[in-house]
Amino acid sequence: MTQTRMLIEERICFFGAGSMAEAVARGLIARAVISPANITFLNRSDSDKLENLKQRYGTAGTNDPAEKENVLRTSPIVILAMKPKDAAEALGQLGEWIGPRTLIVSMIAGLSIRTMRSLLGRPEQPIVRTMPNTSSSIGLGVTGLSYSDGLSEESRRTARLLFEAVGTVVETEEDKIDALTGISGSGPAYVYYMMEALMEAATLGGLTREQAREMTVQTVLGAAQMVRQTGEEPAELRRKVTSPNGATQAAIAKLDESDFYGAVIRAARRCSERSAEMGRDLEDQLPAKDRD
Ligand SMILES: NC(=O)C1=CN([C@@H]2O[C@H](COP(=O)(O)OP(=O)(O)OC[C@H]3O[C@@H](n4cnc5c(N)ncnc54)[C@H](OP(=O)(O)O)[C@@H]3O)[C@@H](O)[C@H]2O)C=CC1
Numbered sequence: 001m002t003q004t005r006m007l008i009e010e011r012i013c014f015f016g017a018g019s020m021a022e023a024v025a026r027g028l029i030a031r032a033v034i035s036p037a038n039i040t041f042l043n044r045s046d047s048d049k050l051e052n053l054k055q056r057y058g059t060a061g062t063n064d065p066a067e068k069e070n071v072l073r074t075s076p077i078v079i080l081a082m083k084p085k086d087a088a089e090a091l092g093q094l095g096e097w098i099g100p101r102t103l104i105v106s107m108i109a110g111l112s113i114r115t116m117r118s119l120l121g122r123p124e125q126p127i128v129r130t131m132p133n134t135s136s137s138i139g140l141g142v143t144g145l146s147y148s149d150g151l152s153e154e155s156r157r158t159a160r161l162l163f164e165a166v167g168t169v170v171e172t173e174e175d176k177i178d179a180l181t182g183i184s185g186s187g188p189a190y191v192y193y194m195m196e197a198l199m200e201a202a203t204l205g206g207l208t209r210e211q212a213r214e215m216t217v218q219t220v221l222g223a224a225q226m227v228r229q230t231g232e233e234p235a236e237l238r239r240k241v242t243s244p245n246g247a248t249q250a251a252i253a254k255l256d257e258s259d260f261y262g263a264v265i266r267a268a269r270r271c272s273e274r275s276a277e278m279g280r281d282l283e284d285q286l287p288a289k290d291r292d
């Protein structure tokens with residue numbers, strides 16, 4: 001039997017096996033970027049989750065400390081996918097096991113490349129800092145990528161392949177990643193919040209839950225596609241919905257009473273700040289000499 005050649009032939013491991021790790025792995029497998037046999041999930045204790053991933057995707061997984069160490073020592077690519085609060089301890093251990101050429105790809109909000117290198121105790125480690133979002137699980141994610149100094153073109157290509165498999169990619173300087181987190185990293189949650197409110201309004205207006213859901217989904221989908229396909233600005237498309245002195249204008253006036261526009265901007269900004277705060281909390285765990 002001939003083997004299909006994959007875009008990435010190296011083994012990768014997800015250090016953390018939660019929702020973001022699964023979202024990205026699912027996309028990689030669906031797009032045949034990497035064989036499931038080359039993917040290993042590592043977590044702390046949730047054996048059921050590892051078994052579930054194995055059943056659904058055919059991936060390997062372990063939470064046994066000795067096996068985890070072995071996987072981390074031998075994986076050329078390690079994707080960090082634990083929560084920020086768990087990162088300091090995990091990176092401290094990881095630094096003892098990886099080699100100088102192991103490519104570290106972090107999905108951890110707030111954690112800077114500089115802090116990662118210090119936590120690893122490896123000031124030259126090749127690192128890609130990313131900020132994906134959960135829509136990656138259906139191939140419609142958007143991921144911000146920034147690279148450690150001097151990262152090879154081969155490693156950059158690997159990072160692009162990993163995340164282009166699950167959506168679009170935005171390469172940017174590291175100092176923009178917190179801002180990007182406030183837009184695309186957390187953005188799906190703001191859209192879902194708006195959808196929750198629209199669905200509630202629909203049921204209050206007498207529509208069934210099913211009708212409310214379908215109308216809301218199709219409205220959001222249609223509006224996003226209109227922006228993409230027409231190339232028109234959202235403000236111009238909004239103007240076309242808004243008849244003078246009509247119903248939409250009355251609705252927008254209500255949103256303006258609550259400063260909806262300003263609230264969204266403040267929310268995105270606060271998200272970025274919180275991301276940076278989480279990064280500083282991690283930096284504070286470093287010895288004083290390694291802090292900024
Ligand atoms: N959710 C989102 O929308 C996004 C999340 N992110 C980032 O992705 C990261 C993961 O988030 P998410 O997937 O939601 O988190 P989850 O809580 O779903 O998953 C975290 C995983 O990390 C594992 N873990 C924690 N500590 C260790 C350790 N020492 N060794 C091995 N595994 C460990 C947990 O294992 P166990 O269950 O066994 O304890 C669990 O599998 C975060 O840093 C977040 O900032 C980035 C973009 C978007």
Ligand SMILES: O=C(O)[C@@H]1CCC=N1
Binds near residue numbers: 109181185186
């Ligand atoms: O809420 C969080 O911290 C992460 C970062 C982006 C989305 N979820």
